[in-house]
Amino acid sequence: MNRLVCFCFGLLFVFCARFDAQTKVSPAGHWEGSITIPSGELKVIIDLDRDAKGNWIGAVEMPAQGVKDLPLKDVSVSDESVSFGLPGGQGDPKFKGKLSADGSTLSGEFSQAGGSAPFSLKRTGDATVAVPARIPAIPEKFTGTWEGKLESPAGSVRLSFNMSNKEDSAVGTIDSPDQGAAGIPMSLISVNDSSIKIEVKITSAGYNGKLSDDGKTLTGEWSQAGRTFPLVLTKK
Numbered sequence: 001m002n003r004l005v006c007f008c009f010g011l012l013f014v015f016c017a018r019f020d021a022q023t024k025v026s027p028a029g030h031w032e033g034s035i036t037i038p039s040g041e042l043k044v045i046i047d048l049d050r051d052a053k054g055n056w057i058g059a060v061e062m063p064a065q066g067v068k069d070l071p072l073k074d075v076s077v078s079d080e081s082v083s084f085g086l087p088g089g090q091g092d093p094k095f096k097g098k099l100s101a102d103g104s105t106l107s108g109e110f111s112q113a114g115g116s117a118p119f120s121l122k123r124t125g126d127a128t129v130a131v132p133a134r135i136p137a138i139p140e141k142f143t144g145t146w147e148g149k150l151e152s153p154a155g156s157v158r159l160s161f162n163m164s165n166k167e168d169s170a171v172g173t174i175d176s177p178d179q180g181a182a183g184i185p186m187s188l189i190s191v192n193d194s195s196i197k198i199e200v201k202i203t204s205a206g207y208n209g210k211l212s213d214d215g216k217t218l219t220g221e222w223s224q225a226g227r228t229f230p231l232v233l234t235k236k
Helices: 001-022
Strands: 029-037 039-050 054-064 066-070 073-078 083-086 092-099 104-110 116-126 144-152 155-166 169-176 181-185 187-190 194-201 205-211 217-224 227-235
Touching: 001 194, 039 116, 092 116, 144 169, 144 217, 155 227, 205 227
Parallel strands: none
Antiparallel strands: 029 039, 029 116, 039 054, 054 066, 073 083, 083 092, 092 104, 104 116, 144 155, 144 227, 155 169, 169 181, 187 194, 194 205, 205 217, 217 227
16 A cells, blocks of 8 residues: 555656646747837847757847847846847847746846846747858958948948958958947858958948958948948958
């Protein structure tokens, strides 16, 4: 009799453990909601998922800001806590929130440049994270840091282009110190002899330039919102 009772309790323990594991919710999914700011509600769409290696990845869309498929950075998931950052944004924008017990909502605090505001997201479907396309490696003469000043009717803005090769692929970002933005990802880098074409999908911008004979200067044009401006970059 005693053996039977012990055996039954053992089965109950195993069953409960498996049930808990099966019901543990995951933040992987398509989330829609808003950030509460003084001027109103800012719509935000977030996709969270795991890549083929099991690492957390994600992307954000903010229609009012013209941002779409911007890869998230520093995605961290621990139990019900979820946090991630937005690359290239002014003031190092970050989300830190908690997943509800039923996994239907993700809410917390959005922080940027010392300020903060509450946010709330609702799960609306499965994740559709757009993985950035691989950019083939570029010639070494184009790698490195290139700096210049963009002159426009709104004023001058310093820009820094950073390009490098890693594991047979090219990686590029743009910094804008005067706007407090860093790490804005390049979505395309295409090289043809001494000419280079760069696209920045998340800001609907691009650059076309030509390398000088001494390899120290890129002379070209920056295009954005249907307008073009001359931009000369010097290798640092």
